[in-house]
Amino acid sequence: MQREMRRSDRQLAIEEAKEILTKAEYGSLATIGEDGYPYVVPVSYAFEDSSIYIHGATEGHKLDNINFSSKVSFCVVGDTNVLPSKFSTEYESVIVFGRASIIEQEEKLHALECLIKKYSPDFMDSGMKYIANDKHKTTVVKIDIEKITGKARR
Template sequence: MFREMRRKRQLLSEEDAVAVLNRGTAGVLALSGDDDYPYAVPLSYVYDGSKIYFHGAKEGHKLDAMRRCEKASFCVVDRDQVVPEEYTSYFRSVIVFGAVRIVEDDTEKLEAIKKLAIKYAPENTDQRLKSAIDREWNPLCVMEMIIHHMTGKEAVELMKKRPKQGT
C-alpha cells in the first residue's frame, strides 16, 4: 500500500523518526484541496506517541478538504543544512501518512488542546492554561491525525556521523 523507500540505507529507525516528531515545532499538512489541487498548510502540532493533533479555526480550506477526504500526509523537517560547496543539503525529515478528522467530543478536544498547550508553553501554570483555553474554546477546532505509515530519512552524510550499532 505504501511505497518502500528507494534509498533504504537513509531510512531512519522508528525511534529516530519519533524523536524528530517530538522535537519538531511545525510541519506541513498536505490534503486534497479544491479542484483536485494539493493543499499543503504549515501547522504547529503535538505528537502524543500514537496520534498527531493540530488546532485552527472552525472553518476554512483545511477543514473543507478534511471533510472531503480523510487521507493526508504530514511532513516535519528536522534539519536542512545547505552545503553550497557540495551542491546539496544535509537533511533529516519525517513524513507521516494517515487519516485526519475533526475532534467533536469536548472531553477529547480538551485533552488534545492541553497536550498542544503544554508542548508550546510548558512553564505555564494550570490556571493560566485553563484561562487561555476558556478564552479560545468557542472558535477553536482541534484535528487529529491517526498514523497509518511513517518514514524518516536523512542525508548520507548525517548517517555516516552516527555511532555504529553495537560499538
C-alpha cells in the same frame, strides 16, 4: 499504501522518526480537495502516541478538504545543515500518512493541553485558562497515523 523509500540507506528507525516528529517546531499538512487539487499548509502541532493534533479556525480550506477526504499526509523537517561546497544538505525529515478527523469534548481538551505543553510549557496555568475560555473558537484535527517514515543525511 505508498511506495517504499528509494534511498533506503537513509531510512531511519521508527523510534528515531518519532523523536524528530516530537521535536520539530512545525509541520506541513497536505490534504486533497473536492476539485482534485492538493492543498498544503504549515501548521503548529503536537505529537503524542500515534496521533498528531492540529488546531485552527472553525472553518476554512483545510477543514473543507478533510471533510471531503480524511486521507492526509504530514511532513516535518528537523535539523538541517547546508553544505555549500558539496552542493548538498544534511537533513532529517519525517513523512506521515494517516486519517484526519475533527475531535470534540475531552479529547479536544487533551489535544489543546498537548499544544500548550509543547509551545508554552512555562505557562500551563494561564494556558489552561485560555483553553477553558476560548475552546469554542477553535477546531482540533486529529491525525491517526497509518504509516510513518523518517529519512536523514548526516
